[in-house]
Amino acid sequence: MQILDGQVVSQATKDELKMKVGQLTAAGKKVPHLAAVLVGSNGASETYVGSKVKTCEEIGYKSTLLRLPEDISEFKLLQAIEDLNNDPDVDGILVQLPLPKHISEAKVIETIDPSKDVDGFHPMSAGKLVQGLPTFVSATPHGIMLMLEHYKIDTKGKHAVVIGRSNIVGRPMSILLSANTNPGNCTVTVCHSQTKNLKEICLQADIIVAALGRPEFVTADMVKEGAVVIDVGITRVADTTKKRGYSIKGDVDFQNVSPKCSYITPVPGGVGPMTIAALMANTYRACMERN
Template identity: 85%
Template sequence: MKILDGQLVSQATKDELKIKVAQLVAEGKKVPHLAAVLVGNNGASETYVGSKVRTCEEIGFRSTLVRLEDTISEFKLLEAIEELNSDMDVDGILVQLPLPKHISDEKVINAIHPSKDVDGFHPVSVGKMVQSLPTFIPATPHGIMLMLEHYKINTKGMHAVVIGRSNIVGRPMSILLSANTNPGNCTVTICHSATRNLKELCLQADIIVAALGKPEFVTADMVKDGAIVIDVGITRVPDATKKRGYSIKGDVQFDTVSPKCSYITPVPGGVGPMTIAALMKNTYNACLAKH
């Protein structure tokens, strides 16, 4: 069993970008600029956005954090996004989800100009991804593909089972794994809450991508020997033995599943760091495309 170390691969990706940014500076060219919009003060969202801003600083990107009250109207938020669309210095825009209930995620995502859609959620980005055209790929699936590429895992001809059908992870992951690329060229099965024979399908899988948000859902009896397991889940589970009062759990029961795997991602330290690295790569490419 080999650990797919997201911290290691993420750092390698960031180091590579740092060198490229230093070269841009040396040549007097524009440095990538990421604008993050945070609505309200959700603890998890604060952590994620803070990490993205710090990573920008580490690499040498410019970053702008736009903080807005959770009482802001949908119209005012869309106005703020339009200002960032019009700002020629801003290369990438991300709006941290989830948003307050009175604001439509769909309207906000659609308001971001496709050329600045570094989260890869805009319908234009998704459409290009489906057609295997150059575009921004959603950060978590992109990060997973970068990790598979780093470890030189040849996925051609493998059967991949993706558990979860969200637009953020499950659906794009199925498209990327089935694409005529390397990594890719898999036969893909998407499983979800209405799948009847989930365990049987997982036992056929050479690759399992667990992205359903249920802690320790995937157990050893669902995984065949030698499988590659990618755990996208990250959930805080109450734990009185911990000083902070909770443990971080993935969607995979790591202790029992890992001995059966050829490769597995840990939680934390697996997919999470790769998501931010992929977002930075998208922002760099957005800047390059414009300038």
């Protein structure tokens, strides 16, 4: 069993981007500029956005963090996004989800200029992905593909099972794994809350991507010997033995599943760091395409 270490792959990706930014700076060219929009003060969102801003500094990107109140109107939020769309210095825009209930996430995503959609959530980005056209790919699936590539995991002709069908992870992941690329060329089964015989389907899988948001859902009796397991889940579970009062759990029962795997991602330290690395790669690409 080998650990797929997201910290290592993420650092390699960031080091490469830092070198490229150094070359841009030396040539007197524009460096990438990422603008993040944070509505309200959700603790998890604060952490995520903070790490994205910190990573921008580490690589040498310019970053802007736009903090907006929880009760901002949808109209004013859309206006703020339009201002970023129209700012020629901004290359990438991300609006941290989830948003307050009175704001339509769909409207917000559709308002972002597709050429600055570094999260890869815009319907135009999603449509291009389906058609196999160059586009921004949602950062978590993109990060997983970078990890598979880094570890030279053979995916050609393999049976991949994706548990979860969200537009952020499950759907784009299934498209990427089935694409005529390397990594890719898998036969993909997408499972979800209504799937019957989930255990039997998972036992056929050479690769399992668990992205359903239920802690330790994938158990050892669902995984065949030698499978590759990618755990996208990250849930806070109450834990009185911890000083902070909670533990971070993935969607996979790591302790019992890992001995059966050829490769597995830990939680934390697996997919999470890759998501931010992929976002940074998307932002660099946006800058190159715009300038």
